Amino acid sequence: MVRNMIVDEITLECGDTLKQVNIAFETSGTLNEEKTNAILVCHALTGDACAVGDENTPGWWEGLIGPGRYIDTNKYFVVTANVLGGCCGTTGPASVHPETGKPYGSDFPVVTIRDMVQLQYKLVKGLGIEKLFAIVGGSMGGMQVYEWAVMYPEMMHLVLPIATSARLSAVAIAYNDVGRQAILSDPEWNKGHYYPGKGPVNGLSIARMLGMITYRTSDLFEYRFGRRLKDEQNVTQFDCTFNIESYLRYQGQKLVSRFDANSYLYLLKAMDLHDIGRGRGGIKAALDKVQAKVLSVAISNDLLYPADHQEEVVEMLRAMGKEVEYHFVESIYGHDGFLVEFVKIGPLVKQFIEKHASLCSHSTAPR
Template sequence: MSLVCEFGNKSVGLVTTEKVTFQGDDYVLNLDCGQRLHPVTIAYETYGELNPDKNNAILVCHALTGDAHAAGYHTGVEGEKPGWWDMLIGPGKCLDTDRYFIICSNFLGGCKGTTGPTSINPATGKPYGLDFPFYTVRDMVQVQQWLVSHLNIKSLLAVIGGSLGGMQVLQWAIQFPEMVHGALPIATTARMSPQSIAFNAVARQAIMSDPQWNFGLYEPQSPPASGLALARMIGHITYLSQDAMLRKFSRRFIQGNTRGYKFEADFEVESYLHYQGSSFVKRFDANTYLFITKAMDYFDLEADYGSLKAAFEKCQSSFLVISFTSDWLFPPECSQELVKAIRMAGKHVSYCNVGSDQGHDAFLLPGNRMGEVVSGFLTRLESEIRR
């Protein structure tokens, strides 16, 4: 919950991550893989206040390596980075905490407080590791629905998220149509392409080829750091566009124009990727990365529902689909396919292809006008509810 703190009038200030554990016969999670999971703990944060009618709640779904900390600060220590979507969440911002009650949870299988491979398996008293059951985006959404109901919310004004978060948005609108008034899938797709699956497969092999991985039985203090760092480097390349790389790094050498004639990093782009890999190892778990990328690979609305049109036929949401011109991981064509299917299903959908040279990661970065589009859509949803 938000605490009082002087961080300026555009910040939610100091926040804390809360947890709730779902246990008992009503909360046995029957996973798509056929296994059962119980109990399940969820880490989450909220910002703003739920109004008396309880119709101003917005669920934010994070992407591959995100967490529940979407906005504000945990300590207020100088130099601390804010939550991962702080640019959009706060008083007067796109997700205006003076108007909306914002919820963000670490999804099922994460490593930031929600039950996942790093959690203790009650059957053994040790971390699950590779004994954790495989889960899908549909399983993630079921657990989020438990959380929303726990917060005494019967319907959501909107569900919003990018990339894997956008997959969760689509699943929410399909799986719980009566609960979602507006769905905002951003920079996402109805299914992973073979190329995207290939990138994930190589990243997983990088982790599993590290001797420290030890078939998932590594100690937390001795993770497969080299393999996980390499996996992150591989993934991060797909998040940027060629134009963004040219603008940020060009072909500049780290040491002026000096050619080292060695197999260490010579170019600035190499140094950047090494930094991304090494910093990632400090905050993320290798086994968790394996499971999450597999959940993304399995996401396929056409296979699950027979066709994309059929997938959306029971939806009651209005949709705002957003893509970015330079996104080559989930290019605009993926969003346009979604828009076509939603229209064929007879649902209301708006579409915006945002001009940006920042690649797939554009939805996490400042410098585009995505927030204005989202604000306008949310305002329209509010007016519809008041009518």
């Protein structure tokens, strides 16, 4: 079940201060008496706090986390929070400004991955947890994992960045901007002040269609769709539709029903700005701060987060004498493999956290 915590204020990297910030979060499992068995899960671009979910609504990572699963909530207390700037409970552009009584819209300040982590830190402290056992996340969630390891190096024993990078690649920034322009060019965006209207649904839908192409692989699309048409009788008509087109349109419409376009824009910008070396003397200098043991997982054919980016970080950490484990997972799914390939990724995660289980107590005494 999603809960809420109010943070009085948070000062962002851009210098602005947000007041009365709500953070929506989900907890699963039991925090032991020593408060040493907590695992923080960080979500990706359009994710939310429901990583585990419940019987009625399965979570987006329920194949990885839950009772008896790879991250076992019978042993661990799992916390997932919706990111700052999101639209699933945590304060974001669609939230009401406490001073004006109106939605922020595009008056919402620019947020970074570091801002998201700062708010999560306040949540963790608010839950009475002095040190996390582990932090895990994929894609944009993995960006948060890296920032946690650099910003608060004493706050966790383990970090597990999956299908991610220490800095966003040029090609990912390029795709992000095409999606962004699709939203900004939609007249219904209205410079970000479209509430309580539906906003730029066409622009957001197109942005999602583009995103879905980058999340998967050409091999998967050939296997699932090939050149098959929805209606073979309609082949010479201008509006004849290939199955792949129908699939992408469906995915676009599906996102529009649950996500805010402004949040999409703000989170894309946060991803673009992601570089753990920014303002810290470079990536190597930033990584020197890391104290946690690291499990890095890259996925084959990941267009957005190439394996060599992860490998570069792994080699830097090893050269510094840090404890790091690296795995390359073959997948036809490409980037989205982190949300699908539980049989391949799950055992790696379980093995890593169980290897270091002595760092936390498995007492299940209630708080």
